[in-house]
Structures are given as structure tokens and as C-alpha cells.
Amino acid sequence: MKKTPYESYLSGNLVRGCELCVEGRKMVLFVTGMCSRGCNFCPLSKMRKNVDDIYANERPVKSIKGLIKEVEVSGAKSCSLTGGDPLLKFDRTMKLAGTLKKRFGKNFHIHIYLSTKLVNEDKLKRLSKVVDEVRFHPDFDKNQDEELEKIKLAGKFWKKSNIGVEIPSFPDKTKKMYDFIMKAKDYISFLNLNELEAGEILGPLMAKKYSLNKNGYTVKSSVSSGIKLAKRIRKSLPELNIHMCTSRLKNWHQYGNRLKNYRIPKFSEMTEDGTIIYFSIEKKNETLLNKEDFIRDNKKNQIIINPLSVRKIGNGVEIFRVEEYPTYDREEILREKVQFS
Numbered sequence: 001m002k003k004t005p006y007e008s009y010l011s012g013n014l015v016r017g018c019e020l021c022v023e024g025r026k027m028v029l030f031v032t033g034m035c036s037r038g039c040n041f042c043p044l045s046k047m048r049k050n051v052d053d054i055y056a057n058e059r060p061v062k063s064i065k066g067l068i069k070e071v072e073v074s075g076a077k078s079c080s081l082t083g084g085d086p087l088l089k090f091d092r093t094m095k096l097a098g099t100l101k102k103r104f105g106k107n108f109h110i111h112i113y114l115s116t117k118l119v120n121e122d123k124l125k126r127l128s129k130v131v132d133e134v135r136f137h138p139d140f141d142k143n144q145d146e147e148l149e150k151i152k153l154a155g156k157f158w159k160k161s162n163i164g165v166e167i168p169s170f171p172d173k174t175k176k177m178y179d180f181i182m183k184a185k186d187y188i189s190f191l192n193l194n195e196l197e198a199g200e201i202l203g204p205l206m207a208k209k210y211s212l213n214k215n216g217y218t219v220k221s222s223v224s225s226g227i228k229l230a231k232r233i234r235k236s237l238p239e240l241n242i243h244m245c246t247s248r249l250k251n252w253h254q255y256g257n258r259l260k261n262y263r264i265p266k267f268s269e270m271t272e273d274g275t276i277i278y279f280s281i282e283k284k285n286e287t288l289l290n291k292e293d294f295i296r297d298n299k300k301n302q303i304i305i306n307p308l309s310v311r312k313i314g315n316g317v318e319i320f321r322v323e324e325y326p327t328y329d330r331e332e333i334l335r336e337k338v339q340f341s
Contacts, residue, residue: 001230001244006253009227011234012241015164015190017111017133020078022249024257026109027076029067030055031093032084036117037139041168041206043199044084052089054096057258059328064099070328071104075261078109081131087118097130113137113166116150128157135166135192140173140180147180151187164190169226169244171196171210171219181233181240190241193230196222197247218247262326266295267304270326275333277323278304285317299330310338 001009006022020026033044033051042049054061056070056079071079079100086093097110111133119136127134134154138147154163165188167177181191196219198206203217211220223246230242259274268278280302286294293306310319319338325331 001227001234001242004249007248008246009223009230009244010242011230012190012239014243015133015161015241016109017078017080017135018192018243018245020109021080021254022257024254024259024261025075025077026254026258027071027074027079028055028057029079029081029096030083031081031086031096032089034084034088035115036085036088037115039139040202041196041199042202043197045200048084049201054092057327067096067099068103071100073263074258074327075263077107078111081110081112083113085115085118086112087114087123090118090123094126094130097127101130109133111135115139116147119150119153121153121156124153124157133162133164134158135164136188137166138180138184140167140176144180144183148183148187151184155187160187161189164188164192164241166192166194168196169193169222169229171221171225174225174229177229178232182236185237185240188240190243191230191233193226193242193244195219195226195245195247215247259326264326265297265304267306269307271323274326275323276326277321279307279310279338280304280320280322281313281317285313288313288317311340 001011004010017026030048031054033048033053035050056067057074059066059070061067081093081097100108100110110131112127112131113135115137116139136151138151140147151163165181165184170177196210198212198217198219206219212218213220223244226244230244233240233242256274260270264270264276265278268276270276280297283296283301283303286303289305289309293309294303297304313319321336321338322332323334325333
């Protein structure tokens with residue numbers, strides 16, 4: 001396997017969904033936190049696990065208008081449908097995906113993550129009208145033949161090049177994973193292995209079962225065992241595209257590139273890391289400036305001012321230099337009072 005520029009490992013080629021992901025052009029559409037499986041390694045947070053809410057990236061989606069808004073401000077050219085289990089809210093999944101296709105066109109790429117439990121032919125047929133790429137998350141600890149039959153069904157509606165398996169890289173389950181992929185080889189064109197993480201809720205249980213890296217949330221040897229597994233599979237299946245996706249890819253490259261694609265407010269500036277910096281004062285002081293030198297920021301009850309106007313404001317007015325993420329939640333990294341010498 002070769003190491004990629006975004007700190008993952010690859011044999012063959014990246015599929016289209018992954019290409020858009022590492023470019024930061026894929027919006028994560030969280031359809032629901034409800035799930036049909038209850039995996040003992042689920043990485044979902046307390047805020048999302050078993051909660052029936054919708055999120056487009058960090059934005060809570062209360063209406064189609066909010067969904068469209070997030071695509072536009074984030075610069076997304078595609079999205080992933082995830083959860084929880086999107087099939088538990090099948091009509092919702094179809095509506096969300098259909099809306100995106102209708103609004104942004106057939107070239108707006110959509111892929112979906114599917115547990116096999118609720119998969120059937122009718123659902124796959126309907127999904128194929130709005131979903132470009134399907135990624136199965138099989139439970140290979142159970143009846144593998146039953147899981148394989150569900151994956152096989154997808155071949156009726158998608159080209160093999162758009163069908164794959166995506167699973168965590170379990171250091172202690174490489175034989176089961178290998179056996180499953182060998183059986184699935186006629187139905188899939190790609191395998192994505194994700195670095196195994198200890199989530200907020202199930203982290204303590206994961207820590208008892210596995211040794212964690214110094215960062216406290218990734219499992220030791222998950223990446224190395226995944227690379228070994230990929231090499232072994234490639235010897236038998238040289239045509240299979242295999243990607244060992246690391247947490248650093250997700251947290252630094254995918255997320256970092258997504259930040260850089262956001263539309264940012266007037267009078268703000270984006271840093272190399274994708275955060276934004278601006279100067280602000282309280283709303284009550286907007287009369288001190290010409291209208292063309294500020295914009296109102298109702299969400300944070302402030303006004304963002306033209307940086308060229310900072311020194312024009314008289315003494316006694318607090319001016320802040322703010323650094324924050326450009327995402328919907330606008331989490332602040334720094335808010336410091338400007339001091340004039």
C-alpha cells in the first residue's frame with residue numbers, strides 16, 4: 001500500500017465519494033441517531049446517539065431551507081447519508097436525498113452507509129434513483145451468507161464500481177474480515193477500512209477491550225493491522241480498491257479542507273487552518289461607523305467591522321479580535337480585547 005498525501009493508505013484508486021471527502025466537498029448528512037443494530041463500538045456522541053435529529057454537518061436541520069443553506073454556505077458538491085441507520089427513517093432519507101438531487105442536479109454526488117439489517121430489494125431499488133454510491137456495513141460476526149445476500153442485491157441497481165464495504169479495522173478480527181471480503185468479492189469494487197475509535201459513550205468499554213493510542217480515542221494497531229489485511233487481500237484480489245482511512249485524515253484533512261470551502265462573512269479573513277478572524281463591537285455602538293463599514297451579526301448579538309475602521313473608533317468602546325470556526329455552530333477559539341499602544 002502507498003501512503004497518501006492525506007495520511008491514509010491506499011491500494012488501487014479512491015472511489016468518487018472518498019475523493020470528494022478528502023477535498024472537503026462532501027457534506028455529512030446525519031439522517032437520524034436511531035439505529036437498528038446497537039454495535040458495541042458505536043462512536044456516536046451523547047448528543048446524537050439514539051436521538052432522532054437531523055444534522056447537515058454541524059447544522060441542526062429543522063427544514064429543507066436549512067439543508068439547502070448548509071450546502072450553499074459550505075461549498076459542498078456532494079453528501080453522505082449516515083446515522084444511526086438511514087433505513088430506519090427511509091421516507092425521510094428518500095426525501096432528503098431527492099431534494100438535494102432536484103436542487104443541485106444529478107452531478108451532486110450522494111453516497112449512503114447501510115447496515116444490512118433493514119436492507120431489502122424494494123428499498124435498494126428506490127434508493128438507486130437518488131443515491132450514486134452504496135457502502136455496506138456488514139455484521140460479519142453473524143450469518144455471513146445472509147449479509148452477503150443483502151449486498152448481492154445491490155448489483156441489480158448499481159454498477160459494481162459503485163458498491164463497496166466500509167468497516168472499522170478491528171485488530172482482533174482480521175481473519176473474519178478477510179473471509180468475508182473473499183466471499184463478497186464478486187459484488188463489490190472497494191473496501192474502506194476505518195481506524196477504530198473509542199467513542200464518547202462506549203469509550204470506557206473499548207478501552208477495556210483494546211489498548212488506546214496516546215490521543216486517548218484511537219485503537220492501537222488498528223491502522224497497522226488494517227494495512228496488513230489490505231496487503232493480504234490485494235494478493236488474492238488485485239482489482240479491489242482498498243483504502244485504510246485514518247483518524248488524522250478525517251480530523252485534519254477532510255475537516256480542514258471542508259472549513260476552507262465555507263463562505264465567510266464580509267470583513268472576516270480565513271486563516272491557513274480554515275478558521276476565520278474578524279473584529280467586532282457591541283451592536284449598540286454601530287452608530288459610530290458608516291453603514292458600509294460593518295455588518296450585523298444577529299447570532300452573536302454583535303457587529304463585525306471593517307478592519308480598516310478599528311482605529312477610527314473612539315476610546316471607551318471595547319473592540320474584540322475573534323477567531324472561530326466558519327461552521328454553523330461558530331465555535332470560538334479565541335476572543336481577545338484589542339489593546340492600543
